[in-house]
Amino acid sequence: MPIYEYECQSCQGQFQTLLMKAEDEKDLACPGCEGNNLKKLISRGAYHQSEKDRLANFNPTSHQNDSFYTDSRNIGLNAKKRAQEMGVDLGSGFETKLEKLRTDPGSVLRESD
């Protein structure tokens, strides 16, 4: 499920929201000032570029707070880090499945039937 991050252009506040449908975006308002002059901060393209950094900074033995686990971008990071440490190439199939899990978990369940 896609989680989007916005910056309010009125108060510079940043917040994340989960959009079920793209049309819901027009109804969004800043939780701080209720303004609707919002700038989207993270596109799917942007987080792809930073995954390398996320992986490099990810420490599987340290305690993660709840927001780590509810952030869909972190799904599969643990498995990936371990594979990387063991020198295992997970292949592009793993990437594809992971991407599906992040964006549309339902489709993965349907496919494994």
Ligand SMILES: [Zn+2]
């Ligand atoms: Zn605001």
